[in-house]
Each structure stands twice: as structure tokens, then as C-alpha cells.
Amino acid sequence: MTEKELRAQTACFLGEKQILHKEIEAKLNNIIENLIAEKGFTRFVCDDTRGFADMAAGVVLSLKKKYPEIQLIYILPETPPGPNCPDMGASAFERYAARASNVIFSKNQFVHMLALSSFCVTYVRGDSKLYALVKTALWRGITAINILEY
Numbered sequence: 001m002t003e004k005e006l007r008a009q010t011a012c013f014l015g016e017k018q019i020l021h022k023e024i025e026a027k028l029n030n031i032i033e034n035l036i037a038e039k040g041f042t043r044f045v046c047d048d049t050r051g052f053a054d055m056a057a058g059v060v061l062s063l064k065k066k067y068p069e070i071q072l073i074y075i076l077p078e079t080p081p082g083p084n085c086p087d088m089g090a091s092a093f094e095r096y097a098a099r100a101s102n103v104i105f106s107k108n109q110f111v112h113m114l115a116l117s118s119f120c121v122t123y124v125r126g127d128s129k130l131y132a133l134v135k136t137a138l139w140r141g142i143t144a145i146n147i148l149e150y
Contacts, residue, residue, distance in 0.1 A: 012046070013046050016123055017049055036070060043071045047076070073100060073101060074100045075113050076103060078106060120143070
């Protein structure tokens with residue numbers, strides 16, 4: 001399979017660390033299942049941030065029971081977090097990464113995620129710093145859906 005064909009089957013997740021809406025997980029499940037069943041997506045890319053990324057990874061892994069062909073790929077920083085990084089204990093990330101199909105280390109996680117993807121599911125408020133990344137994704141021709149508008 002060519003890189004272009006793989007990209008066409010890959011979606012990434014960009015979102016806030018703090019989830020403010022209770023109905024997000026059900027919406028996320030519906031979006032991801034639609035990407036798999038209706039659009040043929042098989043690869044899903046997350047970074048190591050908590051919140052939305054944890055939730056997305058959990059949904060992908062739960063859907064893997066129904067769709068065994070799907071893959072969860074983690075993009076992690078090349079440099080490990082410093083001693084000032086809080087809460088690096090047994091996180092959801094560590095549980096999911098153990099079950100991920102692949103883990104990639106990158107100097108720039110977000111650029112790498114966008115380079116691999118043709119679709120981006122976001123949980124981003126308009127005043128968020130992540131909003132600029134979503135605009136970059138759109139500029140690159142990546143289709144994006146903000147779950148808050150779904």
C-alpha cells in the first residue's frame with residue numbers, strides 16, 4: 001500500500017486535556033465507527049496528551065473488538081518529559097500504549113500526526129491554542145470535524 005493510500009485511511013485526534021461536555025464520548029464513538037464502517041478508515045493516530053486523546057484511544061480500542069483490522073498508533077515526543085511534568089504514573093496513556101499497534105517517536109508530534117492523516121477529529125474551543133493546529137490541518141487539505149459542532 002502506498003503512503004498516499006495509507007494516509008487516506010488514517011484519522012488523527014486533536015483536543016483539549018479537559019473534557020467539559022459529558023456527551024463527547026458517545027459522539028466520538030459514532031464518528032469513529034462511521035469513519036470505519038462508511039469511509040474505510042483503519043488507522044487512528046493519537047498523541048500522549050490526556051483528556052480527549054485518552055478518550056479517543058479508549059474508543060478506538062473498544063471498537064477494535066468489532067473491527068479487528070483497525071490500528072491505534074501513538075505519536076510520542078522524542079525527548080521524554082522533564083522532572084516538572086506532573087502525573088506521569090499509571091495513566092490511561094500507558095494502558096492504551098501497551099495495546100497500540102505502533103508507537104512512533106517524533107520531534108514534532110502534531111506535525112507528524114497531521115502528515116499521516118487525511119481526517120482529523122477535534123475537540124477544540126475557539127479560544128484554544130489548539131485552534132491554530134486545526135487551521136493548519138485545514139490548510140494542508142485535511143478534513144476536520146469539531147466534535148463540539150457535531
